[in-house]
Amino acid sequence: MTLHPRLLNGRTGDPGLWIEARHQPEAILLDCGDLSTLAPRQLLRVGLVAVSHAHMDHWAGFDRLLRLLIGRQRRVQVVGPAGFAGRLFHRLQAYTWNLVDRIPAELAFEVTEIAPGAHWARTRFRLAEGFRAVPLPSQPAVADGTVLQLGALRLRAAVLDHGTPSLGFAVEEAAHVNVWRSRLDARGLPTGPWLAALKAAVLAGAPDGTPIPLPTGAPPQPLGALRELVEVTPGERLAYLTDLADTAANRAVAIALARDADILFIEAPFAAADAAHALDRRHLTTRAAGEIARDAGARHIEPFHFSPRYEDAEARLFSEVFAAAGRPLPH
Ligand SMILES: [Zn+2]
């Protein structure tokens, strides 16, 4: 396991998923309803905050992060649905920022708004400028929803319908390429920087004919002749789906985003018997959550955002999700 996700407030509290990855200093926050369970030293590692939508339970905790960041040298990426930069602007402008020119540390938030269309709007807010909104060149939208790369992790997003646009997210680790030392030895090849070029070519999906320079002074060899030296391990994938109505269109988008996820965090606020109520609130039932997890082929299911209206919420809702997914209950 190289991805280490943690639901900040359990299955019933405000949504917030903290994601750390091995060998990676920067952490990712998906939603930030209530951040009080994170220590300051953890919050200071946040490099990316991705917010599904602006309902209060999903981002009321932002001020705690902001308070800690003032005076720190940081560039934080922010991802949200259409109009999110305007919401962040108003949030930031709730405070007075005179005298900030005395703070030497550069703090900036860079917002990318995910919306249907060919381009995603980008906006920067810098403390030194009193967090005025500065438009950045827009980012071309890509079909697979890739928004950005944070270290070895890639964030993808897709727009779901919750009566308002709500973003689903996938966090994916790059594939690893491991070198077989014994096979190198068998062919009399040394280790060294040349292996980086070999690994990069493999990861980039380069064709067999691609020449790879060797360190021995020998002529370059085609990639196809060197493939047996390495082994590719796919990276881990995590998906996070919350606040979406159970519609056919949403299911299709959700399943595509969560396809083959190692871990799927999925909302399951309402019991299967309360489907009419769930649809009225533009939320999933446990059954819909389980069926989406099953159809996406998610390996491990983590239901959350349970409504507090159910007295026996955790046990009942949890078992309904796994029954709908056709999976045994985990212990
Ligand atoms: Zn909501």
Ligand SMILES: [Zn+2]
């Ligand atoms: Zn919610």
